[in-house]
Each structure stands twice: as C-alpha cells, then as structure tokens.
Amino acid sequence: MKSSIDSFNKYVMGTYGRYDIVLDKGKEETVTDDYGKKYIDFGSGIGTNSLGFGYPAWTESVISQIKKLQHTSNYYYTEVQGEFAKRLCEISGYKNVFFGNSGAEANECAIKIARKYSFDKYGADSKRYEIITLQQSFHGRTVTTLSATGQESMHNYFFPFTPGFVHITPDIRAFEAALTDKTCAIMLEFIQGEGGVINLTEEFVKGVFDICKERDILVIADEVQTGCGRTGKFLASQNYGVKPDITTLAKAIAGGLPMGACLADEKCAEVLGRGDHGSTFGGNPVCSAGGNAVIKTISAPGFLDEVIKKGDYFREKLGKFDAVEDITGLALMIGIKFKDGINAADISKKCHDNGLLVLTAKDKLRFLPPLTITYDEIDAGLAILDKVLLQEN
Ligand SMILES: Cc1ncc(COP(=O)(O)O)c(C=O)c1O
Incomplete structure (x- = not known):
C-alpha cells in the first residue's frame, strides 16, 4: 500500500x-x-x-519455546542451545560452535579465532595476522567483514578499514604469490553468492587445502549462503571432499530467525576462552529451537x-x-x-x-x-x- x-x-x-x-x-x-x-x-x-x-514442525518448536523461555543471556545454560550445538556439531562433523546472530558475526568470530590461533602458537612478534580472501567475495557489512570482502566498491566511506586482508583471484598461483610469513588464514565461499553465483574449481580448492595443511594456515569456509543443505549436502565443502578448519553458517540455519554459527574443528576449538568473545543474543533459545527443527527436518532420510x-x-x-x-x-x-x-x-x-x-x-x-x-x-x-x-x- x-x-x-x-x-x-x-x-x-x-x-x-x-x-x-x-x-x-x-x-x-x-x-x-x-x-x-x-x-x-x-x-x-x-x-x-x-x-x-x-513449516509445522518448525512453528511448533519455536512457539513452544517462546512460551517457555524467550531469552536468558549467556550467563546461564539452556537445554535448547545445548541441543542445537550438539545437532550442529554432529551433522557437520565439527567439535564445537560459537553462536552469534548473523553471517557477519559468524565471520567476525572466525577471523578472531584465526588471528588468535597464530598469536597463541607463533607469538605476537610473528605478526601472523593476514587473511587472504577472494575477489568478488562477500563476507558481511561490519567494518572488518567489509575489509574481508573482495569487492572494491564496498571499500568506501568508512575508513580506516581493518588492516590485514589481501584479496586474490581464485587461482592457485595467485594464492601462492599472496602468501607471506604473516598469513594466518584464507577465507572463501565455495560458491560465491553475492559475487554472482560463481563456483570455485575443485583444482583451486584442492591446491589451497594442500598448501594450507603444509604451512599451518587455517582454512575458513564462509558457508553463510551455501550451508545447511542448500547445495544438497549439509555443507558445500562436502561436495568438494574437504574439511575446513572453521566453517561459518547463518541465513538458513534457523529457518528465518536470526542466528549465526562459527564451527571449529579440533585445531581451533579451544582458541577462544572465557571473555574472548560474546554476544547478548547469541544462541537465543527461540532461535535455537528454530534451528533444532531445521536440522531435524533436513537430516531426515x-x-x-x-x-x-x-x-x-x-x-x-x-x-x-x-x-x-x-x-x-x-x-x-x-x-x-x-x-x-x-x-x-x-x-x-x-x-x-x-x-x-x-x-x-x-x-x-x-x-x-x-x-x-x-x-x-x-x-x-x-x-x-x-x-x-x-x-x-
Ligand atoms: C557468503 C556470505 N557471508 C556473509 C554474509 C553476511 O550475512 P549477514 O547479512 O547475515 O550478516 C552473507 C550475506 O549475504 C553472505 O552471503
């Protein structure tokens, strides 16, 4: 109207x-x-x-949770958040998860983990904080995730942007050329969504994983758009036969309620400790209840x-x-x-x-x-x- x-x-x-x-x-x-x-x-x-x-099972899960408890803060435990974390880790094969409310927040968490992983292991003097991302990528709208985003048109107005990001074409030679002693991670979308629905080649993905393994560089998969069954597997990485050290999810994960998740494997699961990160609404019970219904539904045979x-x-x-x-x-x-x-x-x-x-x-x-x-x-x-x-x- x-x-x-x-x-x-x-x-x-x-x-x-x-x-x-x-x-x-x-x-x-x-x-x-x-x-x-x-x-x-x-x-x-x-x-x-x-x-x-x-969707009936989703609506039922969300409504019954909202009637019970809509929010608690993360000073307390809730069964529903714990259940959601367990389901997510079981379906994805990751060790643990941090919950935020959006894709950008999930990526912020991944970036913090990547930098602290190198800080803890190699020391502050190593300055091992650089993260390589791809041209045409999209990782979010916060100042840091905009810095990660490899689209020049988005690097405007809001200076100074967070330093330490390098953008390359999805080409293994470009990746090798961009690596320095300061590189701690690469962040990529297996299929760039906002960038124009562009699939990475298997050759590039395999090359990146081989080099990263050899040099202890973390691979962060931004599966905010590709994750949660969109590509026919729970994660798009499973179509490529690889397991990134960190995977971020949001969008589809709670069926339309605000939720972001940063999943970490064994190498990264203990990097963030008490006080290193947080979010008031992260893992909210109602959104977690929506997430539980989504995972239950999409994991049905x-x-x-x-x-x-x-x-x-x-x-x-x-x-x-x-x-x-x-x-x-x-x-x-x-x-x-x-x-x-x-x-x-x-x-x-x-x-x-x-x-x-x-x-x-x-x-x-x-x-x-x-x-x-x-x-x-x-x-x-x-x-x-x-x-x-x-x-x-
Ligand atoms: C791949 C990818 N990463 C991150 C984001 C940012 O997610 P949000 O808008 O939930 O912060 C998006 C949003 O389109 C996305 O497609």
Whole structure:
C-alpha cells in the first residue's frame, strides 16, 4: 500500500533498494502481499526461510519455546542451545560452535579465532595476522567483514578499514604469490553468492587445502549462503571432499530467525576462552529451537537427496530456455546468466510483477528457493519466468 511504503521510508534508513511490495503473510512456499496478490517464493528471504513459511514442525518448536523461555543471556545454560550445538556439531562433523546472530558475526568470530590461533602458537612478534580472501567475495557489512570482502566498491566511506586482508583471484598461483610469513588464514565461499553465483574449481580448492595443511594456515569456509543443505549436502565443502578448519553458517540455519554459527574443528576449538568473545543474543533459545527443527527436518532420510533432484529438475528445465546462456551454482543455489541484451534486474522486476519472487547476483538472476519447494511450484515459477522472457523478445 502506497501510504505504508511512504511511512516506512520516512522512518527506516534508506539502505536498501526495495521492490514496491508490502509482504503480509506466507504459507509454505507462497507469500501474499497486502493487496492479497500471491507470489511463489524462489528467494526464501535470501536463502533463509529454508523450510518455507510456517513449516509445522518448525512453528511448533519455536512457539513452544517462546512460551517457555524467550531469552536468558549467556550467563546461564539452556537445554535448547545445548541441543542445537550438539545437532550442529554432529551433522557437520565439527567439535564445537560459537553462536552469534548473523553471517557477519559468524565471520567476525572466525577471523578472531584465526588471528588468535597464530598469536597463541607463533607469538605476537610473528605478526601472523593476514587473511587472504577472494575477489568478488562477500563476507558481511561490519567494518572488518567489509575489509574481508573482495569487492572494491564496498571499500568506501568508512575508513580506516581493518588492516590485514589481501584479496586474490581464485587461482592457485595467485594464492601462492599472496602468501607471506604473516598469513594466518584464507577465507572463501565455495560458491560465491553475492559475487554472482560463481563456483570455485575443485583444482583451486584442492591446491589451497594442500598448501594450507603444509604451512599451518587455517582454512575458513564462509558457508553463510551455501550451508545447511542448500547445495544438497549439509555443507558445500562436502561436495568438494574437504574439511575446513572453521566453517561459518547463518541465513538458513534457523529457518528465518536470526542466528549465526562459527564451527571449529579440533585445531581451533579451544582458541577462544572465557571473555574472548560474546554476544547478548547469541544462541537465543527461540532461535535455537528454530534451528533444532531445521536440522531435524533436513537430516531426515532422503531430504537432501530431494534437494539435489529438485536442483537437477530446475537446471534441466532452465537449460531449455532460449534466453539462458549459462547456469551456475549447485542444487538449489542457482545462478542464471542470460544472453546479451537481457538484463537480470529487469527480469527480476517483471517476475515480481507477475507473482514470482527471485533474486539477482551481479549480472545474473539467482534462485535460492526454500529447500521444501515442490515440483509443482518449480513448474509454476518457471512458467512465470518463461512468460516474462517471451515478453522480452
Ligand atoms: C557468503 C556470505 N557471508 C556473509 C554474509 C553476511 O550475512 P549477514 O547479512 O547475515 O550478516 C552473507 C550475506 O549475504 C553472505 O552471503
């Protein structure tokens, strides 16, 4: 509604480009605006509503927790946070976890662990604090995670940025050239999401892991967007057959409630001790209850196999569209590059007009649908995209 948009814009800082749509309520993989118009959701709130809207087991878990205890602070233990940590470690194979509330916070924690690991082991004089990241990466909006982010356009206004980050192309020779005695870690996304749904090659990943192992350099995987089943495995790293020292998660992890997690393996699990890090809301009981429902659901037999099948189904259908030049990503993380002359941002706008929520990433259209999307919904959503593309010609 025009008046509520005007009021919103008057009182909320203008940091986002928004569609002129006021979303009102959601059910499963469909959301309705304040005029009652329905949209199929191929965006899931940027890969966050992993089980769609109002998934019964998730809703039940969250509501029963909110009735019991909504917050305690981390001066106390709660069963629900402990259960969530256990589930996360068991499903991912990591030793322990720190909980924050967002992807940026999960990455801040990873950066602190990486630097302290070297501080403890090599001493302050070694100045072993440099972290290599990739060009086109996206790691968050805090000053330090912006420094980590390898996009020049984001290194503006907020000077001075946190020193100690080096950005390279995903090329093993570039990695070797960037290594110095000060390097303590590399941080990477296996599939760059915001950077344009760009998959790292297996060759690069393997090369990085071999060198890091040899030189005691930590590998941090930012799986904020790729994690929690999006690529058909719980972690995208499992598709590459590697285990990073640290993995960060957020977005999908609690099914749409604020949650970030920094998972550490044996090498890094004891690096942060009492007082080294913290977060008032981190591991909040209600969000943890949402997280428990997500992990229980996606670890049910066959669930992730279905994610892979649905990803294949999307790709097979998209491959038949004349306008599509290339499809990137993995399983239900989908980047679509159109042929010359077709602008992804325009297509996105028209999809919205026609009842389909989609995302863009650089010059691509991007789909991050709920993992629970059905084949009928995929068909219906792609029929909208087809109609929009036909209008382009
Ligand atoms: C790979 C990656 N890392 C970090 C972030 C930042 O997450 P948040 O916005 O929850 O801080 C994002 C957000 O898009 C992301 O895609």
